[in-house]
Amino acid sequence: MLLDIKNLSVSVEDKTILKDFSLSVDEGEIHAIMGPNGSGKSTLANVLAGNETYEIENGNIIFNQKNFLELNIEERSQEGLFLAFQYPIEIPGVSITPFLRSAINSKLKYKKEKEFDSLEFAKLIRSKAKELNIPNEMLSRSLNSGFSGGEKKRYEILQMSILKPKLAILDETDSGLDIDALKIVTDSVNRLKKEISSFIIITHYERLLDLITPDKVHIMKNGKIVESGTKSLARKIEESGYQSFE
Amino acid sequence: MENFQDIYLKNKSNLLGYKYSNIDLFKQKLLNKIKIDSKYFNKDESIKHLDKGFLNNFIFKFDKLKNNIIHAENNNIENSILNISDTTLYELTNFKKNKIIFNTLYDNLDLIDKLILKDKKAISSDFILNLNTIFLNSGFEIIIQNNDSQLLTINHEYSDKAIFAKNYFRIGKNVSITIIENINSKNKSYNNLLNFFDLDEGSNVNHYVLHNSNEDSLSKVTSFINCSEKTSFNQCVFNISSSNTRNHHYGNLNGQNSEINLRGIFFGAREQIIDNKTEINHFFPNCSSNQTYKGILGENAKASYLSKTYVKDIAQKTQGYQLSKGIILSDKASFYSKPELKIYADDVKCSHGSTISSFDKNQIFYLRSRGLSKKLSKSFLIKSFYNDIIDSLDNKNYVNDVRVNADNWIKKNLN
Ligand SMILES: Nc1ncnc2c1ncn2[C@@H]1O[C@H](COP(=O)(O)OP(=O)(O)OP(=O)(O)O)[C@@H](O)[C@H]1O
Numbered sequence: 001m002l003l004d005i006k007n008l009s010v011s012v013e014d015k016t017i018l019k020d021f022s023l024s025v026d027e028g029e030i031h032a033i034m035g036p037n038g039s040g041k042s043t044l045a046n047v048l049a050g051n052e053t054y055e056i057e058n059g060n061i062i063f064n065q066k067n068f069l070e071l072n073i074e075e076r077s078q079e080g081l082f083l084a085f086q087y088p089i090e091i092p093g094v095s096i097t098p099f100l101r102s103a104i105n106s107k108l109k110y111k112k113e114k115e116f117d118s119l120e121f122a123k124l125i126r127s128k129a130k131e132l133n134i135p136n137e138m139l140s141r142s143l144n145s146g147f148s149g150g151e152k153k154r155y156e157i158l159q160m161s162i163l164k165p166k167l168a169i170l171d172e173t174d175s176g177l178d179i180d181a182l183k184i185v186t187d188s189v190n191r192l193k194k195e196i197s198s199f200i201i202i203t204h205y206e207r208l209l210d211l212i213t214p215d216k217v218h219i220m221k222n223g224k225i226v227e228s229g230t231k232s233l234a235r236k237i238e239e240s241g242y243q244s245f246e
Numbered sequence: 247m248e249n250f251q252d253i254y255l256k257n258k259s260n261l262l263g264y265k266y267s268n269i270d271l272f273k274q275k276l277l278n279k280i281k282i283d284s285k286y287f288n289k290d291e292s293i294k295h296l297d298k299g300f301l302n303n304f305i306f307k308f309d310k311l312k313n314n315i316i317h318a319e320n321n322n323i324e325n326s327i328l329n330i331s332d333t334t335l336y337e338l339t340n341f342k343k344n345k346i347i348f349n350t351l352y353d354n355l356d357l358i359d360k361l362i363l364k365d366k367k368a369i370s371s372d373f374i375l376n377l378n379t380i381f382l383n384s385g386f387e388i389i390i391q392n393n394d395s396q397l398l399t400i401n402h403e404y405s406d407k408a409i410f411a412k413n414y415f416r417i418g419k420n421v422s423i424t425i426i427e428n429i430n431s432k433n434k435s436y437n438n439l440l441n442f443f444d445l446d447e448g449s450n451v452n453h454y455v456l457h458n459s460n461e462d463s464l465s466k467v468t469s470f471i472n473c474s475e476k477t478s479f480n481q482c483v484f485n486i487s488s489s490n491t492r493n494h495h496y497g498n499l500n501g502q503n504s505e506i507n508l509r510g511i512f513f514g515a516r517e518q519i520i521d522n523k524t525e526i527n528h529f530f531p532n533c534s535s536n537q538t539y540k541g542i543l544g545e546n547a548k549a550s551y552l553s554k555t556y557v558k559d560i561a562q563k564t565q566g567y568q569l570s571k572g573i574i575l576s577d578k579a580s581f582y583s584k585p586e587l588k589i590y591a592d593d594v595k596c597s598h599g600s601t602i603s604s605f606d607k608n609q610i611f612y613l614r615s616r617g618l619s620k621k622l623s624k625s626f627l628i629k630s631f632y633n634d635i636i637d638s639l640d641n642k643n644y645v646n647d648v649r650v651n652a653d654n655w656i657k658k659n660l661n
């Protein structure tokens with residue numbers, strides 16, 4: 001078991017958002033989470049990544065045999081978690097190349113492996129950018145700053161492909177991507193599937209799941225998983241919405 | 247603290263111009279205006295934001311005057327260097343080769359007279375500049391007429407000294423020069439430097455200052471900049487000193503199609519007090535100006551930044567921009583900023599902005615979620631905060647010095 005969430009209850013500003021939430025993800029699995037707006041999908045992603053805005057009221061998160069709730073934000077990343085944000089934050093003045101090199105080197109240092117020098121890293125980032133059809137001049141721009149919605153999403157995938165996490169959470173990465181970009185991104189995910197062991201894919205659209213085949217599909221409502229199944233569940237939602245799930 | 251009268255009388259023979267009765271008379275008049283009492287200080291705008299403690303704790307150590315100029319040529323480098331380590335000890339490198347004329351104030355009555363009486367009105371309303379005039383014991387005139395583009399580095403290395411200097415830069419027609427001033431004071435030095443810049447038509451000056459003084463030394467730097475037609479003056483004051491500093495810079499646009507940019511980056515920690523002020527007067531049409539100061543303040547540091555743009559009625563098509571930004575690293579640090587606009591022309595574009603904040607929580611979360619430690623994330627954000635200023639500078643060595651010093655400060659002061 002790579003990730004095991006048990007009876008997790010989470011609140012923010014005295015409002016409970018995740019209620020007794022449980023989910024297990026095995027190595028090599030792709031899980032899709034679908035659910036109406038406000039059901040708590042991004043909250044789950046943020047809590048996993050260690051966002052301190054949220055208060056853990058109850059429950060457990062075990063990741064890679066480690067008690068995740070005892071680790072801080074950067075330690076969770078270094079342990080192999082990656083969150084592709086639904087709304088990537090703009091950080092003017094921080095250019096992606098030195099930032100991402102620091103990020104990967106922090107991880108390598110944590111794992112006591114050899115770090116990248118700037119030349120090696122420049123090569124790596126250029127080759128990954130090429131796979132994602134990101135032009136080189138984008139690599140000298142500030143993080144997400146002034147980027148279009150789709151560009152931000154592609155940047156998230158670029159970061160993922162360099163950091164090579166054990167578990168990647170893609171929070172509506174497909175929203176805002178044009179058809180060609182969607183293809184590029186899903187190709188990249190499928191390629192990474194061999195290197196990255198597991199994915200949690202949060203989406204509103206079945207079409208994404210045609211391109212990345214999930215092992216399991218979960219329906220989330222009011223902070224809970226109300227139904228789990230296979231890809232056919234996504235088709236059902238596409239056809240008749242969330243009404244029938246309680 | 248002894249009173250200034252006594253200090254003046256005791257040290258008179260070590261001050262410039264003391265032999266001349268009209269200058270002495272003028273100084274006596276100034277001295278009579280200066281009082282050391284808290285009521286006076288709290289009313290006086292010029293030192294409202296200043297650390298007044300220095301008056302009580304500081305011993306002014308005046309050295310004997312002598313005229314000491316050492317010329318050297320170094321064919322391995324192109325640029326000119328001026329090292330000043332004493333009130334009147336000047337080591338000059340490549341001044342002759344680069345045709346830079348250098349005169350000291352020592353025994354140069356005309357010049358002393360000119361600099362003391364020059365801008366008298368402005369000077370006499372500022373306590374610190376009055377001290378500069380009364381205790382004047384150092385200073386020079388630099389005349390640059392050669393219009394190959396040039397670099398001049400001035401190293402102020404003071405130790406255990408009181409320096410009150412008036413330095414006068416005369417920039418000739420179409421001259422293009424970068425002047426870098428490194429200010430390193432240590433061992434209870436007190437330095438009060440006043441720079442005058444006169445820019446002749448078509449000239450272009452970059453003035454980059456690096457404050458890097460020790461904890462027990464104080465630096466106060468003031469500039470008066472006069473720009474004639476088609477000139478540009480770009481200043482950047484980078485302040486990494488561990489002590490209290492004051493930076494006041496004033497620019498006059500006295501001709502059309504000119505620009506003055508006064509920018510600064512400052513770091514403060516412990517009990518530091520950092521007092522910044524800039525002011526630009528648009529007296530002619532079609533000019534632009536930019537006043538931008540950014541500060542990073544930790545622990546109990548206090549900083550202020552007053553900026554002002556004045557636009558005369560005839561100064562149409564003026565563009566004036568003011569920006570003040572602060573990052574506060576602790577609850578006890580504070581930053582006071584006050585932008586001012588006085589506009590008497592109607593066809594102008596002027597703006598000011600001011601933001602003071604702590605780190606953005608979402609940005610920190612984003613960076614940490616990629617594996618960066620809290621400290622490293624903050625350090626990225628601090629760098630991004632002032633990078634736009636640094637990127638606009640065009641001297642690699644200065645930029646590099648600035649980055650290295652900033653990195654060290656960040657390493658030491660972030661947790
Ligand atoms: N920091 C916060 N402060 C206050 N309320 C919050 C905060 N974060 C989330 N919420 C609330 O929690 C609920 C769940 O939000 P969340 O963003 O997790 O939904 P979601 O399932 O991702 O929705 P969507 O499909 O629209 O992205 C919402 O009602 C939201 O307003």
Ligand SMILES: [Mg+2]
Pocket residue numbers: 041042043086171
């Ligand atoms: Mg969401």
